[in-house]
Structure formats: structure tokens, C-alpha cells
Amino acid sequence: MQSLKHTYILLFLTCFLHLSSSLAHIQTDATFENAENTGEIAFSLNGNWQFKTDPNTIGEEQQWFGPNFPANGWENMTVPGNWDVKNEYAHFSGKGWYRKTFEVPAQWQGKTMRLHFEAVYHDAKVWLNGQLLVESHSGFFPFEFDVSKVIKPGTINTVVVCADNTFRRGAIWNWGGIRRPVKLLVNNALRIEQAQVVATPDLAKGTAEVTVKVLLRNDSDQPKSVNSLAVIKNNNSIGKSANPDKKLTASLTIPANSSKEYTVKTTLPKSQTHLWHFDDPHLYKLEVTLNENGKLMHQIQDRFGIRKVEIEGLQLKLNGEPVRLLGYNWVPDDRTTGNTLPAWRYKQDIDLMKKAGANMARLSHLPLPKEVLDYIDEKGMLIYSEIPLWGQDALVDLDNPLPKEWLKTLVTTQFNHPSIIGWCVGNEIGFIHQNPKVMEYVQSAINYVNQELDNSRMAVYVSHSADVQVKDLTAPQAAGATKSKQAASTAPHPDAMDPAQYSTMVLFNKYGNLGKNADKVHQLHPGKPVFYSEYGYNLTSENLNLGVIDAKKMLNDIRGRDYLMGASLWTFNDYRSLWQAHAAWNTAPTGNRSWGIVNVFRQPKRAYEEFRREYAPIRSLSVGGMKEVKPGEKQTSTLTIHPRATLDLPAYTLRNYQLVWEVKDGQDNTVESNFVQLPTIQPGDQPLTQTINWTVPSSNPSHIKFSLLSPVNYHVYDTIIYLQKPAAPVVKKVIAGENGVRIVFEKNVTAPYYTVKYGINGFTRQSDTTINHYIDIKKLDKDQPYQFQVIGINHLGEGTPSQTITATPTTQLLPPVIWQAEAADSSFFIGYGYENYDYLYEIRYGLEQDTTKWKTLKVTTKGVCRIPNLQNGNTYQFQMRRIVQQYVTSGWSEVYEVTPDGNRPPRSPRITSIARKGSEAVIAFKPVEKATGYLVSYEEGGNEKQYTLSGMALDYIRLNGLQPDQTYTFRLSAINSNGKSESSQAVTIQAVAVK
Structure with a gap:
């Protein structure tokens, strides 16, 4: 990431360094709250806290942290949350104070109690009952403190947090507040601090050696003799039991007020070894129990995978096979939930990335929460995890202990995640004239990771200088430039002088001239494979129709190089920022930085489908043999799958993929569906042909959709064949203004693109095509009546026009374009467009049809606002207009509806089709907003069965193990x-009859 672009850097105070590594291994969640079962209680402190901003920094002086401080007038703020999502604090940078009272049972007296914050942005102080406990200066790492001697069981306790979000560097938005969950962890004096698993497969034998390293803690004043049991359960990612458990025991004595480590090993036979892969993310469950005299003291659970990632020459191999992979950089925030990362948001983002071909990425500069990494483990993606060390910085110094403490925290926190294949020691710190000690630092940091933290993964560094930085042969060698002893095969060019030479492979960031710059890296570092950890050209647009990136051109520029094994686009999503650089890289007035292939509301731009196609694991899926379409007639189509070439990007072996087809009518009803299991497809294979039979719908045929469905339920490539020209669109509203009109219409399934034909006497003019839900027509003659028709377009041509609309342009301003209406707890958000000269935005809203009875709200923030103080479950209507100055306003927008959804389950999904063959079925359905999973229910042999699939933006569910001779009735719920x-x-x- 270049220095004028977006950056992430988090600075901790040295006080963070004393926090124990156990902080990284809290294995407690909502399912393990019963102390009788686990020996640990997680007492949630989430919910409403009292809140007040402190713009004049008087809070400490006036002792706002005092337990008896009268917090009169403080408002409620939700934890976890960000204050910036509220209109009144949308741009507030400074100190925000939080306070909460709580009571814990008297019987907890004598227990070990730790107050645990998963993350507070960015600088925080915490008081409990008036006593300062801890300071944290990291917005993305957890911190905790032992409060056993401060807390008062059986009575009221007061916790106060001062969060300061003034820290900002680069293009990151400084989201303020207690952004992740808070809990009180209650344990016995004996507990498990952490458990690390190293699983090493023997690819030749098909077995795996599993090593479990456990750290135990004794908080009592006496040594304790204990027994510990580590159980390995062979579960897949949805929890179905498979092979017998492996049980590993240990007996040891833990000194008083100390920690002690033990290690146990086992070898899994071939029958119990199932390798983890991004297309087969098989997970094992680890359960560790600590007992004293036969009594349970503590139990933790975690998951791990067995996989082998290795560099062989210029190849990256996964489980012994070469893989050439693509992915995205992800900025984990949005405009309605900030950077709190609720489950539905991170699942939606990861689902959309996986659907768009992501299987490897330098995913984020920021340390990600455990639950996010858990989901990535489940869905299958190879990622590098990174400490937030960026750019010119005094911390780039061998003698500064802080970066290595960050590395220790990162590695111990995230050790068991099979998705993580490498630890990154820094980003774009490599220019020696900026950081004179960078060569020493990177070499020592990589050695520290390899020798002391984790030798089972790669240790890497992200460079933006590996293509240009060479020795100054006329000057003394720069500090730290002494080369380490390296094998000749990985030695850099004699003139190379970049810390990338110490990295296991070269992770490289560059924008423009991608092929040439990659060639320069290879010339200077010829023995190492290269991965484009960031690549791109310029910003795109917030407008979905104008959000265009030439994916094919960029990918073709770097394809076919044996040393270049993958790339990760900057970025998947637009994100909030204030960064201004130059014309092609300036953030819009909305504060939405438009690098993404989806906008900040996760609506796909035109670029999304372009990258989805270029990232797909096949080159193309073509359809031949189509006859003239006649309703009710049978068709035989020939499908040809063209595999990727050996040195293509991406290029990897496809196993257990399916080809699914659905025949649709004009109302988006599926009238026929089926699927076929594909054979294994290798890069470089000859084209694969499949012949299918299907029937044209007897009335109103729309299209047939062919989808390549991955083993993890993502359709990663689609080909749509339309069966007729588009149906007539429905016009919702025509708004005259600015010497033109805006036509808002409903899109339908028969057309991917739309245009408007218009004129005064006949339809003599035509607009550009759009994927949006509206089209603006400008530069018309004022006070002249024009006629307009909206027309859909597909590959068969232009369809039936909409009903003709007559409208007369005016000079009144057009209202903002409404991009999104998102429900929230007792509120909703509106995402909208802007003009540079806008002053205010006015929203009117209500429950009745009569707009004169609606409430109004005015805001100044461009791009998004929140409508508060509403009733969950009620459906509100709203309109919006913009104000340039007093008495200069736009017309009102079209009317939208939204229902606040706080504390309410998701709406019911709709099954669109079920295809069945033998013991397998494929369920197609419409995904549900804010779902985090789906539950399939069906009856088999008189018994109710259920299948749960975690996810949000899913479209298909693959079911196995059905009885071919049995009729099934399926129901689907969202969770x-x-x-x-x-x-x-x-x-x-x-x-079904099976042949």
C-alpha cells in the first residue's frame, strides 16, 4: 500500500506488554457459559452503557470515573458499537466516556475474575469502582485485567471506560468507542490459559502427527497436582461426528501463582486423517479438560485443521499440489455498523468474496477477531495475518521490543486457525532512507517468528520497494544490510537491497504497470515466488453503474508467469475515509473511499461480476445446441467447460464441483432444475463437455441459468441464456428537475441492463445503459413535455418498453439518489447520493399515508444518516430531499419502506427450487438480510432431521446422505x-430412480 493511500497503524503503550498470553486464548462463548460444564462463566457486559463525549477533556479532572459520580444527562450508547454511526457524533474525534453498573453473585467471592475487552478504539483507560485498572493503546487487540481484588461480589460495581479515537493515520476511519464485546470471565484458581495445535500430515502415508501444547495456570497460593485431558474429535465444520475420539492425558504439578506447560502427541491413522483445503475446509475439534482430584476445574474448546503449505521452488503447494490463487483486501467496516463486525456483516462479506473467487488473500492489515477467523476456517481461504506496522516509523528498529510483542500476541491469539498460512512482520516499511534499520528489523522479526513463535508457517513481509531498491554501490552499505546465509536457490540478485529478501516469499504491493513491476521483483529476487498482496489502478465510483474496473486487463497483465502465484485486489469493499491524495485517489465528499467492487452497503458494482468471472476456477462455460425457443418444447444443450491453463490465475484442481441449472419464468419462479456431478478438473485439461435435457417453460419463459457450484456451496461461475427479450419494466416514479428528469423503476429477472428512450415528438434519443434502479436524463428543454419509455436489455436485444410516461422538465433540484434503506434496532439508516454544494438533507417519515403527519429530521452528513427513536416491528415510510441554501431545495424522493428489526429474528427465506439425484439434493433459495445461518428441516424414516449451514449471502445448499427411495418434504429457516x-x-x- 503506497504512502499516499490508505494505511493502518496501531500504536500500543508499553503497558500492554505485560498482558498475559492467556488473553489471546479465551475459549468461552455463549455456548460455554455454564460453570458446571466448563469451569468458566462468561458474564456479558454488552448492552446499554451511559455515554457522554468530552470534547474539552475535563472528564478525568472532574473524576467522571468515580463510582458515585452523578452521570445526569448522559445518554445510552450500545456496546459493542461506534458512536460515529449516530448523526450527532458522525464526525466526532475525541474522548467518549462510558459507564455501566452491574452486580455479580456473592458466591463468586474467591474466584479468579478478569475484565475482558475484545477491542476499544483506539486509546482507552478503564476504571472499576473508581480504581484505574489498565490503559490500552490498540484499537484491534484484546486486553484484560485481573479484577478479583477490586470487584465486589454481592453488591453494585461500576465500570468506566474513557475511549479516545483521535488516533488516525492514513486512510483508515477512526471509528470511536467500545467496538467489540465486553465480559467478565470467572474461573476457579486452576484454569487453562491456552492450547496450541500443530498438525503435520504425512502426504505419502496419508497419516498426520498432531502435537498439542497446553498452558495451565494456578492462581492459588499452594502448588496443585492436576490431571489434564486433551481430546481430538474428528468433526467437520457443521458438527457431524465422524471417527473415534483421540484422548491424550497428562499429570503434573503446577507451582503456586504460576503457569506451567505440557505437550502431548499422537499420530492419526489414514482412516482418521482428513486434510483441510479451501474447497474442503474440514475441521477437527480440540477439547482440553483440567481436573483436580477428579473434579472439573476448567474446560476449553477450539478447532483446527490438518493441511500442509509449502514453497517448492517457485511454486506454492497446498497438500502437495501446486495452487495459483486470487483474493481481495478487505477493510472490515461499513457505514451502518462501523467496525464492530456483527456476525451477519462479516459473514456476508466473506460469502461475497468466496462467491467472487477468493481463496487466498492478504485479507486485512488489521488483526481480526477470533469469530471472524473461525468463519474463514469454515469457508476455506488462505490468508496472511499481519501486525499493524506501516511506513516510516521509529518502531522499525531491532532494539524496540514493541513490534515483537505485537507478533507474540498475534501468533498466540490466532495459532490454531488453519486458514492462516503466514505471519507478516510489517507493511511497506522497506525504504532504507526512511527506516535505516529496516533490514535488521525484518530479518530479526522473521527469525523471531520462525525460531520462537511458530515454525509451522511462513514468516513474510509486505514490500512496495522490492522492484526498485538496490544497493548504492558508490556509498557504504546501509545499516543492517549484511546478508544472512541463504541457499543459492533463494538468494537475491547481488545488487538487491530490500528486506523482501528475508521473507519466505515476496508479498508485493503496486498500482499500475503490474506485469513490468512484477518482472522487476523477480529479477532482483529470482529464487522466491511472488504474491501481489495489493494491486489496482485508481479509485472507481460509488455509483454501481460507474463502478467499472477492467479486471481482464489487469489479470492478463500478470498471468502466465511461473514465479507469480497469486494476487489480492485492493479492495473488496468501499470504506469510510477522509484521505485526499490526488485526483484519481481522492475520497468523495460522502467519506466513502471507492476502491471496492461493492459499495459501503455491499451492493455489487459492475466490477463485481467482472472480477467474479476473472477469478473463477474455469475460463468459461459455454452453451451450444440451442434451438429456437418454443414454450413447452424440450431442449438438448451442450455445455462446454474450459479449464484454466497451468500458469493461469487462478489455477488449481477442482474436486467435487457440481454443475447446476435452473429454468426460470418471468416471475423468477423455477420451473425445472437439476445438477450433475463433475469429474476432477486439472489446470491444463482439455475442455469438458456435458449434454443436458430440459424443457422451455410453457408460459412466460425467462432464462436458464447454469452455475458452477463449489463444494462449500458457492456458485463461482454463471452463464445465463435468456429465452426471450426482456419484459416491460415497471416505472415507480418520475421526478422532474435540473432541466431533466429522474426515472425510478423496478428491475426484473429478464434483463441485466436498462435504458430509456425519449423525445418530444417520438422516441428519438436514448440514454446509456445502467444496472441501477434509476436513470437521470439531463439537458432537456425546460417546459417542454417529453415522452419516456424504460426498456430492458439482454443478449437477445431490447425488450418490451414500459408504459409511456409524459413529464415536463423543470429547474428544481433533483433529490438525492436513495441507495439503501437498512433496518436497525429502533432505527433505520439511509444511504444516499450527494452533490458537492449540498448543505442539508431533510428526511420526512411516518407510519401513516398522510405525509403531513410525518416527522422530519435534518442532517448535514453526506452519504448516510440514521433515523432514531422508532418502534421495532413497525413499517415506516420515508422520503428525502436536499437543501443547498435557505429556500433552495430539491423535490422529494420516491417513497421507501423499512421496518426496524432490533431483537427480532430474520425474515423467512424462500426456497426457489430443489434438484435431487440419488442420495444428493441441491436447494436453491433467496438469501435473507442479517441471517447468520440457515436450517434445513426434513423427515426421514419417521424422524425429524436438521442440517445447519453457517452463512449469510448464500444461494445454494448441498445435501448428501438422503435415501433415494424416499419422498422428502423440506423446509428452510433463517437464523x-x-x-x-x-x-x-x-x-x-x-x-428418485437411480440408474
Whole structure:
């Protein structure tokens, strides 16, 4: 990432260094709160806290942290949360104070109690009952403190947090507040601090050696003799039990007020060894129990995978096979939830990336929460995890202990995640004239990771200088430039002088001239494979229709190089920022930095489908043999799958993929669906042909969609064949203004693009095509009546026009474009467009049809606002307009509806089709907003069965193990933290004959 672009850097005070490594290994979540079962209670402190800003920095002087301080007038603020998502604090930088009272049971007296904050942005002080406990100066790492001697069981306790978000560097938005969960962890004096797993497969034998290293803690004043049991359970990612458990025991004595480590090993036979892969993310469960005299003291659970990642020459191999992979950089925030990362948001983002071909990435500059990494483990992606050390910085110094403490925290926190294949010691710190000790630092940091923290993964560094930085042959060698002894095969060019030479492979950031710059890196570092950890050209647009990136051109510029094994685009999503650099890289007035292939509301731009196609694991899926379409007629189509070339990007072996097809009518109903299991496809294979039979819908045929479905339920490539020209779009509203009109219409399934034909006497003019839900027509003659028709377009041409609309342009301003109406707890958010000269935005909203009875709200923030103090479950209507100055306003927008959804389960999903063959079925459905998973229910042999799949933006569910001779009735529900939706309408599928 270049220095004028977005950056992430988090600075901790030295006080963070004393925090124990146990902080990284809290294995408690909502399912393990019962102390009788686990020996640990997680007492949640989430919810409403009292809140007040402190713009004049008087809080400490006036002792706002005091337990008896009268917090009169303080408002409620949700934890976890960011204050910047509220209109009144949208741009506040400074100190925000939080306070909460709570009571814990008297019987907890004598227990070990730790107050645990998963993250507070960015600088924080914490008081409990008036006593200062700890300071943290990291917005993304957890911190905690032993409060056993400060807390008062059986009575009221007061916790106060001062969060300061003034820290900002580069293009990151400084989201303020207690951004991740808070809990009180209650344990016995004996507990498990951490458990690390190293699983090493023997690819030749098919077995695996599993080593478990456990750290135990004794907080009592006496040594304790204990027994510990580590159990390895062979579970897959959805929890189905498979092979017998492996049980590993240990007996030891832990000194008083000390920690002690033990290690146990086992070898899994071939029958119990299932390798983790991004297309087969098989997970094992680890359960560690600590007992004293037969009594349970503590139990933790975690998951791990067995996989082998290695560099062989210029190849990256996963489980012995070469892989050439693509991915995205992800900025983990949005405009409605800030950087709190609720489960539905991170699952939606990862699902959309996986659907768009992501299987390897330098995913984020920021340390990610455990639950996010858990989901990445489940869905399958190879990632590098990184400490926040960036650019010119005094911390780039061998003698400064802080970066290595960050590395220790990062590695111990995230050790068991199979998705992580490397630890990154810094980003773009490599120019010696900026950081004179960088060569020494990178070499020592990589050695520290390899020798002391984790020798089972790569240790890497992200460079933006590996293509240009060479020795100054006319001057003394720069500090730290002495080369380490390296094998000749990985030695840099004699003139090379970049810390990338110490990295296991070269992770490289560059914008423009991608092929030439990669060649320069290879010339200077010929023995190492190269991965483009960031690549791109310029900002795109917030407008979905104008959000265009030439994916094919960029990827073709770097394809076909044996040393270049992958790339990660900057970025997947637009994100909030204030950064201004130059014309092509300036952030818009909305504060939305438009590098992404989706906008800040996760609506796909045109670029999304372009990258999805270029990132797909096949080159193309073509359809031949189509006859003239006649309703009700049978068709035989020939499908040809063209595999990737050996040195293509991406290029990897496809196993257990399916080809699914769905025949649709004009109302988006599926009238026929089926699938076929594909054979293994290798890069470089000859084209694969499949012949299918299907029937054209008897009335109103729309299209047939062919999808390549991955083993983890993502359709990673689609080909759509339209069966007729588009149906007529429905116009919702025509708004005259600015010597033109805005036409808002409903899109339908028969057309991917839309245009408007218009004129005074006949339809003599035509707009550009759009994927948006509106089209603006400008530069028309004022006071002249024009006629307009909206027309859909597909590959068969232009469709039936909409009803003709007559409108007369005016000079009144057009209202903002409404991009998003997102429900929230007792509120909703509006995402909208802007003009540079806008002053205010006015929203009117209400429950009744009569707009004169609606409430109004005015805001100044461009791009997004929040409508508060609403009733959950009620459906509100709203309109919006913009104000340039007094008495100069736009017209009102079209009317939108939204229902605040706080504490409510998701809405019910809709099954669109079920294809069945033998013991397998593929369920197609419409994903549900804010779902975090889906539950399939069906009856088999008189018993109710259920299948749960974690995810949000999913479209298909693959089911196995059905009885071919049995008829099934399926129902589908959506799940989130508020519960389960009502079941979908039941769909019955008859028994199938298997040939």
C-alpha cells in the first residue's frame, strides 16, 4: 500500500506488554457459559452503557470515573458499537466516556475474575469502582485485567471506560468507542490459559502427527497436582461426528501463582486423517479438560485443521499440489455498523468474496477477531495475518521490543486457525532512507517468528520497494544490510537491497504497470515466488453503474508467469475515509473511499461480476445446441467447460464441483432444475463437455441459468441464456428537475441492463445503459413535455418498453439518489447520493399515508444518516430531499419502506427450487438480510432431521446422505442471534430412480 493511500497503524503503550498470553486464548462463548460444564462463566457486559463525549477533556479532572459520580444527562450508547454511526457524533474525534453498573453473585467471592475487552478504539483507560485498572493503546487487540481484588461480589460495581479515537493515520476511519464485546470471565484458581495445535500430515502415508501444547495456570497460593485431558474429535465444520475420539492425558504439578506447560502427541491413522483445503475446509475439534482430584476445574474448546503449505521452488503447494490463487483486501467496516463486525456483516462479506473467487488473500492489515477467523476456517481461504506496522516509523528498529510483542500476541491469539498460512512482520516499511534499520528489523522479526513463535508457517513481509531498491554501490552499505546465509536457490540478485529478501516469499504491493513491476521483483529476487498482496489502478465510483474496473486487463497483465502465484485486489469493499491524495485517489465528499467492487452497503458494482468471472476456477462455460425457443418444447444443450491453463490465475484442481441449472419464468419462479456431478478438473485439461435435457417453460419463459457450484456451496461461475427479450419494466416514479428528469423503476429477472428512450415528438434519443434502479436524463428543454419509455436489455436485444410516461422538465433540484434503506434496532439508516454544494438533507417519515403527519429530521452528513427513536416491528415510510441554501431545495424522493428489526429474528427465506439425484439434493433459495445461518428441516424414516449451514449471502445448499427411495418434504429457516425465522413454505420432492 503506497504512502499516499490508505494505511493502518496501531500504536500500543508499553503497558500492554505485560498482558498475559492467556488473553489471546479465551475459549468461552455463549455456548460455554455454564460453570458446571466448563469451569468458566462468561458474564456479558454488552448492552446499554451511559455515554457522554468530552470534547474539552475535563472528564478525568472532574473524576467522571468515580463510582458515585452523578452521570445526569448522559445518554445510552450500545456496546459493542461506534458512536460515529449516530448523526450527532458522525464526525466526532475525541474522548467518549462510558459507564455501566452491574452486580455479580456473592458466591463468586474467591474466584479468579478478569475484565475482558475484545477491542476499544483506539486509546482507552478503564476504571472499576473508581480504581484505574489498565490503559490500552490498540484499537484491534484484546486486553484484560485481573479484577478479583477490586470487584465486589454481592453488591453494585461500576465500570468506566474513557475511549479516545483521535488516533488516525492514513486512510483508515477512526471509528470511536467500545467496538467489540465486553465480559467478565470467572474461573476457579486452576484454569487453562491456552492450547496450541500443530498438525503435520504425512502426504505419502496419508497419516498426520498432531502435537498439542497446553498452558495451565494456578492462581492459588499452594502448588496443585492436576490431571489434564486433551481430546481430538474428528468433526467437520457443521458438527457431524465422524471417527473415534483421540484422548491424550497428562499429570503434573503446577507451582503456586504460576503457569506451567505440557505437550502431548499422537499420530492419526489414514482412516482418521482428513486434510483441510479451501474447497474442503474440514475441521477437527480440540477439547482440553483440567481436573483436580477428579473434579472439573476448567474446560476449553477450539478447532483446527490438518493441511500442509509449502514453497517448492517457485511454486506454492497446498497438500502437495501446486495452487495459483486470487483474493481481495478487505477493510472490515461499513457505514451502518462501523467496525464492530456483527456476525451477519462479516459473514456476508466473506460469502461475497468466496462467491467472487477468493481463496487466498492478504485479507486485512488489521488483526481480526477470533469469530471472524473461525468463519474463514469454515469457508476455506488462505490468508496472511499481519501486525499493524506501516511506513516510516521509529518502531522499525531491532532494539524496540514493541513490534515483537505485537507478533507474540498475534501468533498466540490466532495459532490454531488453519486458514492462516503466514505471519507478516510489517507493511511497506522497506525504504532504507526512511527506516535505516529496516533490514535488521525484518530479518530479526522473521527469525523471531520462525525460531520462537511458530515454525509451522511462513514468516513474510509486505514490500512496495522490492522492484526498485538496490544497493548504492558508490556509498557504504546501509545499516543492517549484511546478508544472512541463504541457499543459492533463494538468494537475491547481488545488487538487491530490500528486506523482501528475508521473507519466505515476496508479498508485493503496486498500482499500475503490474506485469513490468512484477518482472522487476523477480529479477532482483529470482529464487522466491511472488504474491501481489495489493494491486489496482485508481479509485472507481460509488455509483454501481460507474463502478467499472477492467479486471481482464489487469489479470492478463500478470498471468502466465511461473514465479507469480497469486494476487489480492485492493479492495473488496468501499470504506469510510477522509484521505485526499490526488485526483484519481481522492475520497468523495460522502467519506466513502471507492476502491471496492461493492459499495459501503455491499451492493455489487459492475466490477463485481467482472472480477467474479476473472477469478473463477474455469475460463468459461459455454452453451451450444440451442434451438429456437418454443414454450413447452424440450431442449438438448451442450455445455462446454474450459479449464484454466497451468500458469493461469487462478489455477488449481477442482474436486467435487457440481454443475447446476435452473429454468426460470418471468416471475423468477423455477420451473425445472437439476445438477450433475463433475469429474476432477486439472489446470491444463482439455475442455469438458456435458449434454443436458430440459424443457422451455410453457408460459412466460425467462432464462436458464447454469452455475458452477463449489463444494462449500458457492456458485463461482454463471452463464445465463435468456429465452426471450426482456419484459416491460415497471416505472415507480418520475421526478422532474435540473432541466431533466429522474426515472425510478423496478428491475426484473429478464434483463441485466436498462435504458430509456425519449423525445418530444417520438422516441428519438436514448440514454446509456445502467444496472441501477434509476436513470437521470439531463439537458432537456425546460417546459417542454417529453415522452419516456424504460426498456430492458439482454443478449437477445431490447425488450418490451414500459408504459409511456409524459413529464415536463423543470429547474428544481433533483433529490438525492436513495441507495439503501437498512433496518436497525429502533432505527433505520439511509444511504444516499450527494452533490458537492449540498448543505442539508431533510428526511420526512411516518407510519401513516398522510405525509403531513410525518416527522422530519435534518442532517448535514453526506452519504448516510440514521433515523432514531422508532418502534421495532413497525413499517415506516420515508422520503428525502436536499437543501443547498435557505429556500433552495430539491423535490422529494420516491417513497421507501423499512421496518426496524432490533431483537427480532430474520425474515423467512424462500426456497426457489430443489434438484435431487440419488442420495444428493441441491436447494436453491433467496438469501435473507442479517441471517447468520440457515436450517434445513426434513423427515426421514419417521424422524425429524436438521442440517445447519453457517452463512449469510448464500444461494445454494448441498445435501448428501438422503435415501433415494424416499419422498422428502423440506423446509428452510433463517437464523441469527435473535432466533430462528418461521419456516419457509414446504417443498416436497418425490423419490428418485437411480440408474
